Amino acid sequence: MTLRHISLDAITEADLQRLIQDQVVEKRDIDYKAATYGSRDQDYGEFLADVSSFANTAGGEIVIGMTEQAGVPTGLSPLQNDPDAEILRLENCARSGLQPRIFGFAVRAVPVAAGGHVLVLRIPRSYNQPHRIIRQGSGNHRFFARSSAGKYEPNVDELRALFTRVPQLADRIRDFRFDRIAKIIGGDTPVPLMGTRPIILHVAPLSAFEGTQSFCLDINQAPAQFFTAFPPIGTQVGDFRINVDGALVLSNRGADGRTHRAYVQAFHNGIVEAVDSTFAMGEGTSRNPFRLTSLRTEATIVRASHSYMQSLQARDAPPPYVLLVSLIGVRGLPYSFAMGPNTLFEDEAGTLDRDQFHFTELLIEDVPVDPYEYAKLLRPLLDQIANAAGRARTPSFDPAGRFTVRI
Incomplete structure (x- = not known):
């Protein structure tokens, strides 16, 4: 050792x-x-x-x-x-x-x-x-x-392998991502889901794409502590279990007693998949249509991904990590922008113009303890989400570069 x-x-x-x-x-x-x-x-x-x-x-x-x-x-x-x-x-x-x-x-x-x-x-x-x-x-x-x-x-052959390793890694990441997205959209999920407009986060140690078993899945001593380290997006742990892929953490069941709003699948290789199937707010009616806001979307991405990365670090799955964010079923939804801690300008909302958004992979080489410092690393990703709703950049950073949304 x-x-x-x-x-x-x-x-x-x-x-x-x-x-x-x-x-x-x-x-x-x-x-x-x-x-x-x-x-x-x-x-x-x-x-x-x-x-x-x-x-x-x-x-x-x-x-x-x-x-x-x-x-x-x-x-x-x-x-x-x-x-x-x-x-x-x-x-x-x-x-x-x-x-x-x-x-x-x-x-x-x-x-x-x-x-x-x-x-x-x-x-x-x-x-x-x-x-x-x-x-x-x-x-x-x-x-x-x-x-x-x-x-x-x-030697020359070994150098060639070193130079080609990074592009091959990028291909593996994209293959994994779109395989998982296809399964989620097709209903091939660990549990049935309530909604069809999910936000999907993948937090993955790069070592996972090289076949490295880097995730400590030993829950025998403190199972509750283990599972509460990976809570579903926006809620507390309702249920948890070991499955063939690793550890599954669930939200509470819906009124039908069968479906779940959200889940987190922590794979054996350290990849964390978090899905909230009802992330879009509203009921889909004329009085209360589905919608998204930058305030909630950005806070969710920062808070959840930061928490998962910290939990992975504590369980022998160290950085660098790649963060992957997707929005599904959102064509035509308004996306409102937060201009202050509690103010939403609905008249400045952009309209999302496609059903699926798979935002560019973001590499995190070191994870700050302070979530607001961590949020600065995510600014390119948050700007790209704002682009999807017609804005050049997110309004959630002040002139000094500080993240102003409450996490």
């Missing part, structure tokens, strides 16, 4: 000692170094090669301040330098020395009781690869990958 199952901020000296006790050997996703990287060009080149090799392969950790023999950790060798300054130096080097930039790269100084600290560098598996070294004098334009024996320069 390495450190990958532990949040970077939660790693302690005891976790480092456990690596030694368990003789966790250096391999593709972990490397040990007794001393930190130097400041010469060749030292920076070594650092950039190490970091990029992890990002271009499966991700992992570099533990600086630990001795090893034949790849087996033998003891701690705490660093005595200024940890903050060293973290800043390494982060700046990674930021400026690699192209494209690696999102999610982080460093933590783990204090040691006897004095000093050990640095743990966490490099995520990149979905924007391959990364190459661009720092002058540091092996410019070179690519690196990793195997169980350490880093190496990939």
Whole structure:
């Protein structure tokens, strides 16, 4: 067992000692170094090669301040330098020395009781690869990958695979999305649904599209806590169960005792599918027609997707995530825009001109804890939804870029 199952901020000296006790050997996703990287060009080149090799392969950790023999950790060798300054130096080097930039790269100084600290560098598996070294004098334009024996320069065939990996991933995402949309429209859902005008959210870790079983579906110890982490859109949990696809969370049953308004399907691979079948407001009558508002639509998307991403992170399905939003059965519906917290201008409503909207996939590489900071990442998506109703952009951000809708 390495450190990958532990949040970077939660790693302690005891976790480092456990690596030694368990003789966790250096391999593709972990490397040990007794001393930190130097400041010469060749030292920076070594650092950039190490970091990029992890990002271009499966991700992992570099533990600086630990001795090893034949790849087996033998003891701690705490660093005595200024940890903050060293973290800043390494982060700046990674930021400026690699192209494209690696999102999610982080460093933590783990204090040691006897004095000093050990640095743990966490490099995520990149979905924007391959990364190459661009720092002058540091092996410019070179690519690196990793195997169980350490880093190496990939051959032409391996490089070709790295360059084609991202387009293939995009195709898999789109194939999954439209397969699921077709099933939902066709009534092939986990439970019968009340309505025919749903909003559909998919929150998916990119690792899910590579066959990785990354979702912790162990509900034996605290089932209620598990299922309440994935509530249906706009309501509380009415029922839940395990099914062949993973975990299913349901709203309360309708008056007919058979249909449900909404559900969340958490798949084994970490993908979350949330469907609210009666998202359009109204009754479909002349006195109370169906309609949508930016106030409710945007708040729902931000609140629900942020909640699902946080729940996935807590269950070993880390980012990056792709967020997919679709509206179904909405042709001819008015879409009113919120100009303030409690004000709707119906006379400024646009009319949705098609039955289905499948908005552009949005990649979220890091999830802010603050939902209002998270909302800023969703602005391109929210602008596109406003475009569907005839506006150039959403009115839900103030001149300073703050999201003004209550979440």
